[in-house]
Amino acid sequence: VFGQGKVIKGEYIIGFSEHAPQAALTNLNSLNARPLNQKGSLLVVSPFNFSTTNKESLVEDYNPEKAKAVCKTIKKQLPGIAFCEPNAVLSAFNTPNDTYFPKQWGMKKIKAEKAWDIKTSSEVIVAIIDTGVDYNHPDLAKNMWHNPNEIPNNGVDDDGNGIIDDVYGANFFAGTGDPLDDNSHGSHVAGVIAGVSNNNRGIVGINWSGKIMALKFLNSFGAGSVAGAVSAIDYAIAKGAKVLNCSWGGPFPSKALQAAITRAEKAGVLIVAAAGNSGNDSDKNPLYPAAFKNSNIISVAATDEDDNLASFSNYGTQSVDIAAPGVNILSTIYRGYYYYFSGTSMATPHVAGAAALVWSKYPNESYSQIKKRILNTADKLPTLKGLISSEGRLNLYKALTQTPSVETVPPSNVESLNIQNMYTLTFNDAVKRNFYVEYEGSGKTDVKFLNKAGIEKFSCPLNFPDSDNSLKTAKIKIPKFAKRMKGVYEIALSSFKLKVAKPHRKRAARRAKKIRKKSLNNSSKICGKITLSLVNSF
Ligand SMILES: [Ca+2]
Ligand SMILES: [Ca+2]
Ligand SMILES: [Ca+2]
Secondary structure, eight states, X not given: OTTSOEEEEEEEEEEESSSOOHHHHHHHHHTTOEEEEEETTEEEEEOSSOOSOOOGGGEEEOOHHHHHHHHHHHHHHSTTEEEEEEEEEEEEOOEEOOOOOSSOHHHHHTTHHHHHTTOOEEEEEEEEEESOOOTTOTTTGGGBOOOTTOOTTSSSOTTOSSOTTOSSEXXXXXTBSOOOOSSXXXXXXXXXXXXXXXXXXXXXXXXXXXXXXXXXXXXXTSEEEHHHHHHHHHHHHHTTOSEEEEOEEBSSOOHHHHHHHHHHHHTTOEEEEEOOSSOSBTTTSOOBTTTOOOTTEEEEEEEOTTSOBXXXXXXXXXXXXXXXXXXXXXXXXXGGOEEEEESHHHHHHHHHHHHHHHXXXXXXXXXXXXXXXXXXXXXXXXXXXXXXXXXXXXXXXXXXXXXXXTTTSOOTTOSBOOSSSEEEEEEOSOOOEEEEEEESSBEEEEEEEEOTTSOEEEEEEEEEOOOSSSOEXXXXXXXXXXXXXXXXXXXXXXXXXXXXXXXXXXHHHHHHHHHHHHOSSTTSOOOSOEEEEEEEOO
């Protein structure tokens, strides 16, 4: 019972592995259920008086025995159930702190000023899934996202998504289109990500201008449910958000929540999640969504002004990725005010804001490339050694300017990867994929896909159009039939030419020799830097 948290009384979430059979849909009414979501193969419903109210009296301790019994009853009436679980309670991870400091120390710590010499604005939509956002705040209003197909305040659901007048986002706690913050937590997060800057007032956000989508599912006490979080995540995906800030969580390993995270993963969306404020090892006492294994999650711990892990911050070499400033952070709160908050909730938007700024600089990259840029350029700190996987604290300037080498973090489904011309890829599933090559220099090549026996299955042309010194990304134009392939493949770059501006080093020459030896067509000179990365389609 312990460690599984609290649940909403009488509410259950049911998932179907296939589209819900008609019989099940008919039975929804008799169970007093409503569809929560219908995406792809998953239909989630919440039977038994689904309620958007969330008073303390409606919450109870999770009781596995009771849940098991209720789910057994539900399964009898609904065929085709993949899972059944209680609608678990999720909570904001903040620790309000009443000590004032004269400045935003966190921005200095992550080298934001140097980063702002290069880039200050982002076009990437960041969804703040939280207590809402004070969209009237003078330091936030200008940076709010606007739903392009919804006419404000006309009482009509213009874009036909089931929510009336959802202009800045939506409210999945009250079931309306108005995500106005009634707590401050979400507004504080919003200010760190994209507080309006250079306007002679208040604070500066990591993005001086940006697009904040406000999705409220936590109530005025900072509490909400999995059902609300799932709706918010699906809204964000549907409306084109690329980064989701999740400064909340809970101990219940919800399948419905993870399914929503997986839908985001498939849509190429990055989730930045707070590790939690219990001061625990999250590897042993996981909090979700931060501790889910999905490749699109960055889990964030909090550090203080002296680069120590905050006393309240969770850690974990398996489940926590990076640290960011999270103690005495000054930002916007509701009703137009400012205040200092502490928590992994405050560290998380530093990373989400960084992701938006970096992604705006490299708009053709995948979430995994952006994640890699952020994690691999973090400042390694002795205070974080052995505590979190990157052992580092966010460095915005380095994330924006440095390109991490590919050897350190190969894409998860690539079996082996080296900066030569041969790559072995294992595709265990038939998911649609795109391929990108990173390169310096310019030239042309053919990318050949070989099967295990070394027989060429197909070949794709690849152009490297630029000739300056910076790292570029080129998409490999893969024939349609090959986008959903299964099995083990080798990839070869043949007829490969690359002009390199820098003088050749010994290593590059050695590498070139090796590549020539292995190449299918060794007529060309090979040098320069080539990395291949595999990403899911988006
Ligand atoms: Ca609408
Ligand atoms: Ca409208
Ligand atoms: Ca300002």
